[in-house]
Amino acid sequence: MLLQMAADGAGERIALGSRSGGLTLAELGLRSQRAGTIFAGRNGERVAMIDLNSEAVPIALFGAALANKAFVPINYRLTDEQLRDLVRRTAPATVIVGEGIAERLGDIEGIELVTRKELLDLVDDAGIELADPYACDPDAIAVLLYTSGTTGEPKAAVLRHRNLASYVISSVEFAGAGEDEAAITSVPPYHIAGISSVLSSTYAGRRVVHLEAFDPQLWVESVRAEAVTHAMVVPTMLNRILDVIEDDGGGLPSLRALSYGGGPMPVAVIERAIALLPDVGFVNAYGLTETSSTIALLGPDDHREAFASDDPAVRGRLGSVGRPLPSVEVTIRDAAGEPLPAGERGEIWVSGEQVSGEYLGRDGGLADGWFQTRDAGHLDDAGFLYVHGRLDDVIVRGGENLSPGEIESVLVEHPAVDSAAVVGVPDEEWGEKVVAAVVTLPGSEVTEEELRDFVRARLRSTKTPERIEIRGELPFNETGKLLRRVLRDELAATFG
Amino acid sequence: MPVLKPGARLRSSVCDAEFAVVKAPADDVDLRCGGQPMVPVGEDPPAGLSANGFQEGSLIGKRYTDDAATVEVLCTKAGTSSLSLGDEALVLKDAKPLPSSD
Numbered sequence: 001m002l003l004q005m006a007a008d009g010a011g012e013r014i015a016l017g018s019r020s021g022g023l024t025l026a027e028l029g030l031r032s033q034r035a036g037t038i039f040a041g042r043n044g045e046r047v048a049m050i051d052l053n054s055e056a057v058p059i060a061l062f063g064a065a066l067a068n069k070a071f072v073p074i075n076y077r078l079t080d081e082q083l084r085d086l087v088r089r090t091a092p093a094t095v096i097v098g099e100g101i102a103e104r105l106g107d108i109e110g111i112e113l114v115t116r117k118e119l120l121d122l123v124d125d126a127g128i129e130l131a132d133p134y135a136c137d138p139d140a141i142a143v144l145l146y147t148s149g150t151t152g153e154p155k156a157a158v159l160r161h162r163n164l165a166s167y168v169i170s171s172v173e174f175a176g177a178g179e180d181e182a183a184i185t186s187v188p189p190y191h192i193a194g195i196s197s198v199l200s201s202t203y204a205g206r207r208v209v210h211l212e213a214f215d216p217q218l219w220v221e222s223v224r225a226e227a228v229t230h231a232m233v234v235p236t237m238l239n240r241i242l243d244v245i246e247d248d249g250g251g252l253p254s255l256r257a258l259s260y261g262g263g264p265m266p267v268a269v270i271e272r273a274i275a276l277l278p279d280v281g282f283v284n285a286y287g288l289t290e291t292s293s294t295i296a297l298l299g300p301d302d303h304r305e306a307f308a309s310d311d312p313a314v315r316g317r318l319g320s321v322g323r324p325l326p327s328v329e330v331t332i333r334d335a336a337g338e339p340l341p342a343g344e345r346g347e348i349w350v351s352g353e354q355v356s357g358e359y360l361g362r363d364g365g366l367a368d369g370w371f372q373t374r375d376a377g378h379l380d381d382a383g384f385l386y387v388h389g390r391l392d393d394v395i396v397r398g399g400e401n402l403s404p405g406e407i408e409s410v411l412v413e414h415p416a417v418d419s420a421a422v423v424g425v426p427d428e429e430w431g432e433k434v435v436a437a438v439v440t441l442p443g444s445e446v447t448e449e450e451l452r453d454f455v456r457a458r459l460r461s462t463k464t465p466e467r468i469e470i471r472g473e474l475p476f477n478e479t480g481k482l483l484r485r486v487l488r489d490e491l492a493a494t495f496g
Numbered sequence: 497m498p499v500l501k502p503g504a505r506l507r508s509s510v511c512d513a514e515f516a517v518v519k520a521p522a523d524d525v526d527l528r529c530g531g532q533p534m535v536p537v538g539e540d541p542p543a544g545l546s547a548n549g550f551q552e553g554s555l556i557g558k559r560y561t562d563d564a565a566t567v568e569v570l571c572t573k574a575g576t577s578s579l580s581l582g583d584e585a586l587v588l589k590d591a592k593p594l595p596s597s598d
Contacts, residue, residue, distance in 0.1 A: 281595065
């Protein structure tokens with residue numbers, strides 16, 4: 001329905017690709033309707049996709065919806081074994097595969113493979129019947145997304161059409177993008193931001209340029225060549241983009257809006273970004289897969305106000321995720337589920353039509369419409385939301401709850417430190433003890449003792465890591481999420 | 497007077513306008529377009545109906561709501577008539593556009 005509205009209301013606009021020769025919204029509509037017919041005639045209840053970004057992503061996403069099948073994008077970077085395991089869990093299904101994927105999967109029962117090229121050729125065939133563009137049931141599953149599983153087995157988060165449609169309708173102005181606007185999508189399709197970017201851009205009538213996979217040099221070149229005005233990146237991407245433009249001095253003249261999210265953004269990085277790109281409006285978006293993407297945002301005006309302010313409370317908002325969207329409600333609650341006043345830390349709970357909180361084959365979901373995010377956070381007096389990492393990452397040292405994020409943000413303030421991660425490892429005396437891993441900036445040196453003194457001077461001694469390992473790199477997944485479980489195991493082996 | 501369900505699609509009986517229900521109360525609502533009852537998309541409206549006031553037009557992509565915000569509908573296809581709840585005209589939902597976050 002969202003796509004059909006866009007095709008009806010702004011059909012002549014370019015939806016995908018370059019300004020000359022790209023697909024219009026009307027053409028995307030027809031291809032998606034043909035994909036709907038093709039998928040409906042195939043095996044299984046699901047349409048999975050294991051591929052890089054391309055114009056096939058929106059066609060498959062919308063086509064699956066019109067066939068009333070769930071779209072299941074899967075991470076192509078998993079090991080062969082993990083990939084086969086998730087595909088088995090997805091069967092019976094049609095799976096759209098990029099180059100080299102078929103060989104990695106082999107034969108799996110109930111799975112029918114189609115290559116990206118075959119799909120794009122098929123939907124180009126005007127002889128194929130068009131599926132009803134309004135076919136989808138609002139209560140049906142639109143998308144199944146396997147969570148990144150940084151803390152355990154990947155779970156399949158269920159997003160229904162009503163969740164996603166509600167998010168898009170309430171947060172995006174229909175055909176609200178200017179004719180000259182273009183967004184670059186470099187977030188992989190198996191990430192919620194990849195899905196919401198397709199939906200929001202289509203509904204807004206904003207042209208989308210796909211980058212197959214993120215590469216900082218290629219990203220900067222594409223933004224310049226395609227006159228891209230809007231982009232969404234995860235924190236690690238932003239830092240690498242800033243390195244490129246700082247080196248070549250070329251700036252990003254066409255870029256107007258840059259949103260970031262998907263993980264905690266060090267304040268130092270965003271300050272660097274504002275200084276290097278003074279004409280860009282920055283948006284910090286906080287959301288989860290289970291909430292159909294963004295639930296709170298810190299807009300361009302908030303960034304400018306905070307950046308220019310001497311008031312520490314206002315300046316500190318650069319480290320917040322802004323205010324909740326008007327269409328969702330956010331509260332902070334204690335472990336017993338009781339609401340906490342402004343300023344107090346607890347768990348972030350959220351409710352709203354876009355919130356799903358549902359996992360395939362598991363109990364749970366919403367309690368009275370509220371989803372427990374398992375993120376720790378607090379709201380300030382002005383309603384700005386601060387996120388302090390996953391509750392499961394909280395370190396319990398001798399009965400005291402310590403937030404790794406607070407200690408990490410002190411460590412990265414040290415001039416020699418590039419990045420830092422703090423975890424708790426088992427300890428006989430305290431239950432858990434605080435340990436850290438630090439990556440230094442190129443050419444900088446610092447000792448463990450200097451870093452411990454640095455933290456102790458700013459926080460109290462119980463928050464000072466007992467041991468700090470200086471290392472070459474931290475374990476991140478490809479969307480910039482720290483693999484805490486991996487790090488915890490490694491540091492427990494070293495310092496346990 | 498039907499009970500409306502979010503996601504349900506309705507068409508005007510007197511013009512081309514079509515709508516999707518975004519929010520609806522649990523009980524019956526007297527939602528009209530051009531002053532006449534609406535029908536589910538896919539059904540033909542009763543023959544011979546003509547508009548009874550409410551000719552302000554409906555615009556694609558706009559959301560309409562009543563003052564008490566009990567009902568919210570999204571216009572999915574434009575038309576010449578406008579919506580009302582009984583005799584009370586629905587108003588354009590005045591949402592300040594949010595900065596793009598994706």
